[in-house]
């Protein structure tokens with residue numbers, strides 16, 4: 214269910230005029246007007262920081278939607294990061310530098326299921342909030358992670374299933390990594406593949422790296438392209454009114470997007486916005502709870518229809534056992550995102566054990 218607005222859309226124009234006089238920092242996206250209120254405020258009807266849906270053009274129906282629960286302050290935090298971290302970096306130059314002439318599509322193809330086994334995306338994180346208590350993998354370094362997962366990938370290359378993409382989770386509060394770490398991973402990942410191919414770059418193409426963060430603004434996508442990611446994860450619960458706009462920007466930058474969805478409304482609107490890959494999640498980010506079975510239930514309802522639209526369907530969040538994988542596989546899903554299960558298996562730095570864990574998760578053997 215969409216959230217109730219704190220301010221009716223009809224008041225937005227009036228407020229827009231008022232706000233010209235105010236000392237608010239403002240970031241305009243397609244639909245939202247974001248107020249990051251750090252100035253002195255003499256207007257006591259204002260309740261500080263917030264998100265407003267902007268007025269729709271004449272004749273269009275206004276859509277009222279806000280990130281719910283725990284997501285609301287997180288989305289505001291992301292707008293702050295963009296405002297202070299990315300916007301001062303000559304945004305236009307920064308964004309246009311990466312305009313791509315290449316039509317994207319390879320991640321979608323790579324993740325499409327072939328036969329029995331779901332494709333696998335490994336989600337690299339320094340901290341994991343999807344286990345209780347949350348875990349921190351303090352020893353994790355990017356060169357080590359690149360080397361280890363490359364060796365797992367090579368071992369699985371002899372099997373009819375395996376890792377098809379790497380995801381790096383970079384929100385500091387949620388996952389303990391920064392965009393610099395993503396950059397570090399990308400460089401090491403390429404270097405490792407090259408070394409594995411005897412230094413000949415043409416022999417083996419590195420698997421795509423996907424940047425996962427709470428993406429709310431095009432400049433974050435430009436940054437992902439700048440540090441060498443091939444794809445981005447867009448969490449629908451953080452950006453639904455701007456999703457189409459962010460998808461368009463991603464593709465213009467040569468990035469592919471995976472859209473994380475948690476409920477029917479997010480699936481429906483993401484499909485309408487043109488998402489090519491969706492990951493159905495077991496994690497309710499707004500309430501910060503794991504809802505086991507949610508991804509499988511969404512897949513049951515949507516997978517066949519989404520396949521007719523050409524959308525590749527993944528499941529993620531809390532997939533820990535072979536039974537979890539089977540439940541998702543039986544719905545017709547194309548693939549799975551594995552974070553905690555792979556991080557835990559990899560933490561003793563043993564590629565053989567990590568490969569065994571992956572093999573067991575997929576086959577039960």
Ligand SMILES: O=C(O)c1ccccc1NCC(=O)[C@H](O)[C@H](O)COP(=O)(O)O
Pocket residue numbers: 336338340341342343387388494496498501529530531532550551552553554
């Ligand atoms: O990944 C987290 O720690 C996390 C914390 C709070 C809300 C959502 C979170 N993750 C959502 C994800 O995308 C998962 O990392 C991904 O689905 C894999 O989950 P898992 O295999 O349980 O690590």
